[in-house]
Amino acid sequence: MPLFDKKDKSRYATFTRRAAGMGGGMTAIFAILAGRLYQLQIRDGSQYMVEAEDNRISERLIVPPRGRILDRFGTELASNRRNYRVLLVSEQATEGVANALDNIGKVIFLTDQQKKKVMHDVAMNKKFVPVPVVENLSWEDFSRINLHLPYLPGIQPDVGETRDYPFGPQMVHVLGYVAAVSPEELKRDDDPLLSLPGYRIGKRGIEREYEENVRGTAGASRVEVNAYGRIIRELGKNPGTPGEDVWLTIDRQVQQVASEKLAGESAACVVMDVTNGDVIALASTPGFDPNLFNVGLTGEEWRGLTTNDHKPLLNKVMGGTYPPGSTFKPAVALAAIEAGIATPDYHVHCNGVFVFGGHQFHCWRKGGHGSLDVEGALQHSCDVFFYETARRVGIDRIAAAARMLGLGAATGIELPGERSGLVPSREWKQKTYHQSWQQGDTLSVGIGQGYVTATPLQLCVQAARIASGRAVLPRLVHSVGAKLVQRSEAPRLNFSDEALATVRSGMNKVMNDPGGTAYTWRIAQPGFEMAGKTGTAQVRVYSREEHARGITKDAHLDWKLRDHGLFIGFAPVDSPRYAIVSVVEHGAVGHPQVVAAHDIMLFCQQRDPARHPAAWPVTSAAAFQPEQSGRQSAIIPASYKAGG
Amino acid sequence: MALRPYAAAKRTLTVADKLMEINWGLVLLIVLIAIAGIAMLYSVAGGHFQPWALRQIGHFTLGLIVMLLAATIDIRMWMSLAYPAYGVALLLLIAVDVVGHVGLGAQRWISLGPLDLQPSELMKISLVLALSRYLHGKSVEEVSKPVPLAIGLAMIAVPAIFVFLQPNLGTTLIIVADGCSLLFLAGLSWWWIAPTLAAVAAAVPLAWRFWLHDYQKARVETFLNPEADSLGAGWNITQAKIAIGSGGVSGKGFLQGTQSRLNFLPEKQTDFIWTSFCEEFGFVGALALLILFAVVIFYGLQTAISARSQFGRLLAMGVILNFFFYIMINGAMVMGLIPVVGIPMPLLSYGGSAMLTVMFGFGLLMSVHIHRQVEIPRHSGGII
Missing domain, CATH: 3.40.710.10 (DD-peptidase/beta-lactamase superfamily)
Structure with a gap:
């Protein structure tokens, strides 16, 4: 029996012809793939580069520390203390905001009113804006939140600053107080800080009158984030300007x-x-x-x-x-x-x-x-x-x-x-x-x-x-x-x-x-x-x-x-x-x-x-009443240098 | 083509002869591509060998051994093993439904000790073997006769249905494409092909309506308009395109791909490894890799055409088409040309089963090459 018969020959020819045809088809498809690569990487490359940067880089506002208000001897009348708080980023709360709140509620106590407020704040803000859930937490509660963090998607523990008035009612008519930004204030003032949920501005007294000075200017940090919004590293930082201290004449x-x-x-x-x-x-x-x-x-x-x-x-x-x-x-x-x-x-x-x-x-x-x-x-x-x-x-x-x-x-x-x-x-x-x-x-x-x-x-x-x-x-x-507030002699x-x-x-x-x-x-x-x-x-x-x-x-x-x-x-x-x-x-x-x-x-x-002798900054003392300047220039509190 | 005299003269070759006959250039090519893949696995892990790169080196080494073993085994031996292999693969495929566990929403694995075996991968190569053997015995006229054709189609359809039911659309497509290609190469009459193509075109809307799973439909819908839901299902395609596009001409550099390292890419170590490569090595690198793939395919074509047995020809062509379909579907998918289907990029994507079957396929291809002068009578069943 011959190894090759006519039929074999004919099917070999068919095979070769068709295989060559398929080779051509494959080549065409490779050409399409290469063309698509050209399209994505060269024709539209720069656009996609921008999108990749947008993906990875996110800007975060840095809240400047609010300037203190001090009496003539440097006693802090209004200062900032650490505020352990919990923020919620609705975009990252994969199981929904309501579930996220229920989960936090299992770790620390949350009232229904607080939950309602968070739901309201979430609805009022963009998805990526962190909304405060609870503030002024005890260290124990704050630690507990941190411990459970892996099971609390969208929850961000945060150490912020909150205003503290150690003398309470005695000073309130001088200092005023800070409170949440009202919609009208938001309209009047385009400082991005005001849009931060939980941000507070001066409402009365010195706090309001010197709001611009004590607020400082917002800084920003450019951070690289991954797909889940977690910060990988900081790329650049403008720390902003801390608010200025206001020195009062009050004793x-x-x-x-x-x-x-x-x-x-x-x-x-x-x-x-x-x-x-x-x-x-x-x-x-x-x-x-x-x-x-x-x-x-x-x-x-x-x-x-x-x-x-x-x-x-x-x-x-x-x-x-x-x-x-x-x-x-x-x-x-x-x-x-x-x-x-x-x-x-x-x-x-x-x-x-x-x-x-x-x-x-x-x-x-x-x-x-x-x-x-x-x-x-x-x-x-x-x-x-x-x-x-x-x-x-x-x-x-x-x-x-x-x-x-x-x-x-x-x-x-x-x-x-x-x-x-x-x-x-x-x-x-x-x-x-x-x-x-x-x-x-x-x-x-x-x-x-x-x-x-x-x-x-x-x-x-x-x-x-x-x-x-x-x-x-x-x-x-x-x-x-x-900076001394300039005044001429009466x-x-x-x-x-x-x-x-x-x-x-x-x-x-x-x-x-x-x-x-x-x-x-x-x-x-x-x-x-x-x-x-x-x-x-x-x-x-x-x-x-x-x-x-x-x-x-x-x-x-x-x-x-x-x-x-x-x-x-x-x-x-x-x-x-x-x-x-x-x-x-x-x-x-x-x-x-x-x-x-x-x-x-x-x-x-x-x-x-x-x-x-008062504790006022030395530069102001020099320009102050001549009879007092000699005595005042001697004392500059260390706290002023450090905190100012 | 100039044949080496000793090889052409001898009916049986020694192992040494066979090793000499291996196209080591092709082996080098394969090693190069695999190294590119391992490098990318190292990169997407954030510059670490764990968890993927090191194990992929293991997979590849094992694959090289499998490949060389397969290459040295006589083509007639493979012919005689074709049907048993097909049978075993089919049994394993059925077993998946029974003992397989759920991974990525689809039942695809059988745990065999340390190795998760994916019978659908095994099935692809077994089908090529079995169909090549079957069609080896059929003349051009016979292929187009209803009964032999029906048998051939049944050989394709049975595993295809089981894979489809897993459900694994990507592999089903490849099995059907592989099988039909072999029928075509065996000389199937255009009188069959043309009406079938027409029928398939007509069936697509019906398939959409009745057969596809919701997640499969969602993928297609997403593909058609990825930006409509750029944070939901369209996210994968959008992010993959951003990754590839942002690579530009020369890429961001090795280990510098932000999209994959910051987890913007889904399945970055498997189906989307190619996007990471494009991101880090740019158009130049991606094109170079495509050319390497093309050279491998060209070598496969050449091997197929130069083989003197129909079994060898079909086998070589089946293997190389299988390889090609992987590249085509994966490449087109991640570049947003076709809907997302779960198909890895051969040699690049992380995964033991896929690596072993691809390397086994190359082993068969090399076996065809080594035994290209072996003539097998049409009615022979191989070495018996």
Whole structure:
């Protein structure tokens, strides 16, 4: 049998032909593969390179540490502490956000409310944005989360920073607080930091006024991430700029004493350095704990704050206006002396009643004070004297003197929400009431009632200006970062030395002469004597019937109807350094405002913060008041260098 | 072609003769490609031999031994082993349904001690052997007669159905393609081929409707519009294209492929190893590798055409077509030309079964080459 037959030959030929054809087909397909490679790698290569980079590189914002707020001695009033928190990246939560939350709930306690908030935040943000689940965790809880991390997809433990206010309610009206960014704020400000979930910005006080300085600028880190979003390495980093520290003129200890002395009252108190306007203490009671706002208030806590009749949310120091009452009398006295009316021989006889235009104006003392000169009138706070004097001086000159003393216009202190009070004038009344000014109006203004109103801060400025003879303005911020807030020396007031001396002497007698209205609360320690002026601001006018029934004293009335108690003062009498105001709402009974002022001013002088070397940065000290610079430049706290 | 006289003269060759006859250039080519694969496995593991590269070296070494053994065994011996091999492979394939365990959503493995055996891989090469033997005995006319053709088709269909049921669409396609190619090469009449092609074209919509699994349908839908769901099912294709494309002309450099090392590539050590290669070595490297593959295929074609037995011719062609289909389907898949089908890249992808069957195939090819002068009568069953 032949090995090859014809049939074999024919099928070999077929095979060869067809195999060659298949070879051609295979070659064609290889050509297609090569063509596709060309298409992907050469024609579209650059585009795919960009996509590969996009894949692998991700930008992360670096939150700059918020600048601290420090008092004049470098005590941290607002600082940052570590905040152990747990974030959720919904994109990476492979089993869904609800499941992820349930899983965390097995490790640490989560309320339904918290879960709801996270679901809401997740819905509001892009999928890759980390949303805070819980904050301010204990180290134990935080460790537990880290331990279970492999079973918690999408969960990121994070160590952030949270604002801490160690002095809580005592400082809140100065510092304000930080809280979550509102939609309006987000619209106004395009800083990418604000879009970070959980980011907080200043809402009141220094925190708000100096938000730009303490916030700093966001940094960014370019990181290589893998397909699951895990960071493999850092490619580049711009650390951003940390927020600047804000150095206040406040002395934390005086502030604390002021807060404590006024605790329980609805009150305001300011202590100022009369030479330069440095605010040593600025207290408004009651306060509230700013740390609560950081964590988030419950509805009940918020209602408690807003419905409290002592108005804890209001900074009464510059957000509350009051009729100055008798604390306005020094201004009237100055106007009278400057007008040449109240000469050293000028006397007014008080018999207890001043009759004007058919109306009877009563002095606070029944039976009257007899004949008084200016100093005596201030000492005894005689109303009749000031009715008569105001009538003679006229509203125009009184208003001018009051404005020169800092009333009627905002002082420009570095806090939001300052009110300007009111020093009335003829034009003002015409414009507001479409009525002409009446002399009766002048009489009311003469004793600090009627249209005239002032904030406690303005009254403190008034006291400081009387004490120093200079147009000092209050200031809270000494320097920002290492940069001094520039201020020129206050110009002299346009009052004669004699006029100022007379008024100071009258205010001295108020406290230090046995007949003075505030003699009981004088500072007896030698060298610390205080001059001052008490005041009572009527909340309401006693009706004729009440007079008849003998209701003429606040003690007979409800708290809300009682008069406000006011006090302005300065010390030491011989060379004034500190001015003080204290206002206690509805507190005329027992003069709590004077009691507090006595304690605060005594403490302040004994401590004497204004003459104590402060901890301010050296660059600002050099540009500061010449008499202080020598002492201040010596001390720069190590904490400032490290943290600044 | 100039034949070496001693080889042509001798009816039986010694082992030494056979080793001399091995085309060592081809062996070198295969080693080169395998080294490229091992290097990529090293790279996608982040520059580590664990977990893949070292074991792949083991697979390849074992494969080389299998290849050389297969090469030296007489082609007539292979002919006589063809049917038993087919039978064993078919039994194993059926056994997979019984004892195989689930991997990647499909039952494909049998654990044989340390080695996971994939009977579908074994089936591919066994089918080529058995079909070559069967068609060796059929003349051109006989191939196109209904009964012999039906037997041939049945030999393809039975394993194809079992593989399809695993389910393993990729391997099913390759088995059918291998088998039909052999029928075609054996001289199947165009009168059969043309209507069949037409029928297949008509059946595709029906297959879509009734036969394909949801995940298979999803793959096709994804392929047609990968960007529609770039984080879901389309992710694989999109990321593979980014990986290949971002390689550019000269690539990102060895160990510098970001797509694979950062896990943007799925199955980077198996089906998508080629994308990593393209990413790191660019168009130049990828083209060079394609050319190496083409040279291997060209050698296979040459071997097939120069063999003097129909069995040898069909066997060589079957082996090389099998190799080609792997490359075509995998390459087209990862470059986004066809839907995602689970087919590895031969010699490059990680995996013991695939490596061993590919190397065994090359062994058969070399055996055909060594025994190209051996003439086997049409009705012979090999060495008996």
